[in-house]
Amino acid sequence: MSFDVKAFRNEFAFFQQHPDWVYLDSAATMHKPLAVIAAELAFYQKDNSNVHRGAHQLSQQATTLFEQARDQIAKALNAKRREEIIWTSGATQALNMLASGLMGTVLKPGDRILLTALEHHANIVPWQFYCQQHGVFIDVVPLTAEHELDLQAYQQLLELKPKVVAVAEVSNVLGTIQPLEKIISLAKVAGAIAVIDGAQGVVLARPDVQTLGADFYVFSGHKLYGPTGIGVLYGRYELLDLLKPLCFGGEMIKSVSFSGTTLNQLPYRLEAGTPNIAGAIGLAAAMCWLNNFDSAALAAHKQQLFTKLYQGCLAIKGLELLSPQQNNAGILALNIKGEHPTDVAAILNEQKIAVRAGTHCAMPLFQALQLPGAVRLSLAAYNNSQDINRTLQALEQTVELLQ
Ligand SMILES: Cc1ncc(COP(=O)(O)O)c(C=O)c1O
CATH class of the missing domain: 3.40.640.10 (Type I PLP-dependent aspartate aminotransferase-like (Major domain))
Structure with missing residues (x-):
C-alpha cells in the first residue's frame, strides 16, 4: 500500500503555484484538483x-x-x-x-x-x-x-x-x-x-x-x-x-x-x-x-500525518489539545494556554500556514467545553511531512513568542 504524495499534490494547480503555503484548513474547504x-x-x-x-x-x-x-x-x-x-x-x-x-x-x-x-x-x-x-x-x-x-x-x-x-x-x-x-x-x-x-x-x-x-x-x-x-x-x-x-x-x-x-x-x-x-x-x-487513488493508502497517509502532528503538538509545552487522537478524521483543535485563538492563527498566517480560529460554527460545543474558541488544523491527503514539520516549528515559536 503506497501513496505518492508528490504525485498527488501535482494534481492541484494551487500547490504547483503556491508551494510556500501550508494549507491546514481543508475542513473549511478543500483545494480542487485540475480534473475538477x-x-x-x-x-x-x-x-x-x-x-x-x-x-x-x-x-x-x-x-x-x-x-x-x-x-x-x-x-x-x-x-x-x-x-x-x-x-x-x-x-x-x-x-x-x-x-x-x-x-x-x-x-x-x-x-x-x-x-x-x-x-x-x-x-x-x-x-x-x-x-x-x-x-x-x-x-x-x-x-x-x-x-x-x-x-x-x-x-x-x-x-x-x-x-x-x-x-x-x-x-x-x-x-x-x-x-x-x-x-x-x-x-x-x-x-x-x-x-x-x-x-x-x-x-x-x-x-x-x-x-x-x-x-x-x-x-x-x-x-x-x-x-x-x-x-x-x-x-x-x-x-x-x-x-x-x-x-x-x-x-x-x-x-x-x-x-x-x-x-x-x-x-x-x-x-x-x-x-x-x-x-x-x-x-x-x-x-x-x-477513484483513481487507493482510498486505503490515501487514508493511511493522512492518518500518518495526523499522528505526527498530534504527537508533535503533545510535545510542545503550553499547547492544550482539545481533539482526541484516536478515532479522528484528521482535525486537531488546540489552544495556547491563555492566548486568544485568533492571535495564534494570525501569527501562523504570517508564516503562510493557513488554519482557522474561532468557534467554527459550533458555539454550543464551545459552551459545553467552556472555552471561547480554538485554533483548528485540518488535514487532507495533499498535505505532506514538510507541512507538519513547518507547522510544529511555527507552533513552538508562537508559544515562545506569546508566553
Ligand atoms: C459538520 C458540518 N455541517 C455542515 C456544514 C455546512 O457546510 P456548507 O457550508 O458547505 O453548507 C459544515 C461546514 O463547515 C460542517 O462542517
Missing part, C-alpha cells in the same frame, strides 16, 4: 446551456451531462434509485430543506427531535427555527468528560420517542468520528428518522446508504475536492416524497394556473430554479477522480 477545474471549464466552453428545457442539441447535451452526474453520485452512495439524489447548494441548504420539509408531514406539534452538543450551526439553527414555529421540542445529546457523545444519555433521550435524530458523522471542531452504525440502529429501534450530516465525514469514505440505513445523508461538494455551491441531499425515496419543498419555481413544477399548481416528481420536485449545472458536473468529476 477542467470538467467545469469544458462544460462552460463546449456545452454551456440550461438543462431540461431547451429544444436544441446543446441543452440536451447539458441535460445528459447533468443527469449523468446524478447517476454517478447515486452509484457512489449506493442509492436504490437515482431519484433519491437531490442537488442542493451544499449541506446547509440540504439541512434547511429537511428542517422545513419535515414539518407538518413527519413532525407535528408536540413531537420531539434529537440533536447533539457537537453539531455545526447548520444542523442546529434550521431545526430551531422551524421547530419553534411548529411547536416541536428539541433535545440535545450531551458530551462525556472526554468530549465524546454520551451514548448512555442518547439511549435515555431516545425513550422520549423523538421523530428525528440529526447528527454529524464527524465533528467539524474536534474531528471525532461518531459511531454512526450504532447511532442509526438505535434511532431505528426507537422509530426515529436518521438524518446524517456528512459534511466532514464524506471525505473519509462515501457511505453505502443502504447498508448504513441512513434515511437522509447530506454533504457539500467543496469538502470533497469538488466545487463550491453544489451539494447533495440523499433521502430514502418514500421519505423524500414526503418533504415539502422549500423553494418553488422552474423544473419543480408540472403545471401552473391561478387556480392551482401541480408539482413535478422527484428528484425535480425538490430542485427549484436553474441548478448549479457546472457544479454538479464538477462534483461528479471529483468523485470520479478520487
Whole structure:
C-alpha cells in the first residue's frame, strides 16, 4: 500500500503555484484538483446551456451531462434509485430543506427531535427555527468528560420517542468520528428518522446508504475536492416524497394556473430554479477522480500525518489539545494556554500556514467545553511531512513568542 504524495499534490494547480503555503484548513474547504477545474471549464466552453428545457442539441447535451452526474453520485452512495439524489447548494441548504420539509408531514406539534452538543450551526439553527414555529421540542445529546457523545444519555433521550435524530458523522471542531452504525440502529429501534450530516465525514469514505440505513445523508461538494455551491441531499425515496419543498419555481413544477399548481416528481420536485449545472458536473468529476487513488493508502497517509502532528503538538509545552487522537478524521483543535485563538492563527498566517480560529460554527460545543474558541488544523491527503514539520516549528515559536 503506497501513496505518492508528490504525485498527488501535482494534481492541484494551487500547490504547483503556491508551494510556500501550508494549507491546514481543508475542513473549511478543500483545494480542487485540475480534473475538477477542467470538467467545469469544458462544460462552460463546449456545452454551456440550461438543462431540461431547451429544444436544441446543446441543452440536451447539458441535460445528459447533468443527469449523468446524478447517476454517478447515486452509484457512489449506493442509492436504490437515482431519484433519491437531490442537488442542493451544499449541506446547509440540504439541512434547511429537511428542517422545513419535515414539518407538518413527519413532525407535528408536540413531537420531539434529537440533536447533539457537537453539531455545526447548520444542523442546529434550521431545526430551531422551524421547530419553534411548529411547536416541536428539541433535545440535545450531551458530551462525556472526554468530549465524546454520551451514548448512555442518547439511549435515555431516545425513550422520549423523538421523530428525528440529526447528527454529524464527524465533528467539524474536534474531528471525532461518531459511531454512526450504532447511532442509526438505535434511532431505528426507537422509530426515529436518521438524518446524517456528512459534511466532514464524506471525505473519509462515501457511505453505502443502504447498508448504513441512513434515511437522509447530506454533504457539500467543496469538502470533497469538488466545487463550491453544489451539494447533495440523499433521502430514502418514500421519505423524500414526503418533504415539502422549500423553494418553488422552474423544473419543480408540472403545471401552473391561478387556480392551482401541480408539482413535478422527484428528484425535480425538490430542485427549484436553474441548478448549479457546472457544479454538479464538477462534483461528479471529483468523485470520479478520487477513484483513481487507493482510498486505503490515501487514508493511511493522512492518518500518518495526523499522528505526527498530534504527537508533535503533545510535545510542545503550553499547547492544550482539545481533539482526541484516536478515532479522528484528521482535525486537531488546540489552544495556547491563555492566548486568544485568533492571535495564534494570525501569527501562523504570517508564516503562510493557513488554519482557522474561532468557534467554527459550533458555539454550543464551545459552551459545553467552556472555552471561547480554538485554533483548528485540518488535514487532507495533499498535505505532506514538510507541512507538519513547518507547522510544529511555527507552533513552538508562537508559544515562545506569546508566553
Ligand atoms: C459538520 C458540518 N455541517 C455542515 C456544514 C455546512 O457546510 P456548507 O457550508 O458547505 O453548507 C459544515 C461546514 O463547515 C460542517 O462542517
